[in-house]
Amino acid sequence: MAEMSYLGYGPGAADIFFQVVDRRYHKGRPILFTTNKPLRQWGRVLYDPELARAIIDSTLHQGEYIKLSGSSYRLRGSKLDLDQPAPAEQLQTTLPSA
Template sequence: QVISQRHTQRSTILSTNLPFAQWGKVFDSNTVASAIADRLVYNSEIIILGGTSYRRKHK
């Protein structure tokens, strides 16, 4: 609901360590995950960062 309400109204920043293909596990439905991903990637920029995790490195 949050993503649907913000779609085309406000900017949304989302950070995740999962690729889109695995979002179905988080949202318990591939259909819901696809709808959310569609709304997020419409008119957006996707930045994929690589490398080792800074957080894990300093634990």
């Protein structure tokens, strides 16, 4: 399993990543990606749009793309909802009186 975009990747990472994906593709081995970035932004994440496209192409050739949306499963039941903007009064800082 590989996570795309939480960690920064430097130039050259796409070369290594492509090799891993390509080997797994040709051996018929599964690979799973999780990401919070749309596929069109993978080129920016990997610093190489062409290799990012090749990685996506190989992965989706016999794979599936499943997009999940909605509130965080981990935050269910909590009052905090990261998908909703905070009310303005919660964003204001109150300074103590002098």
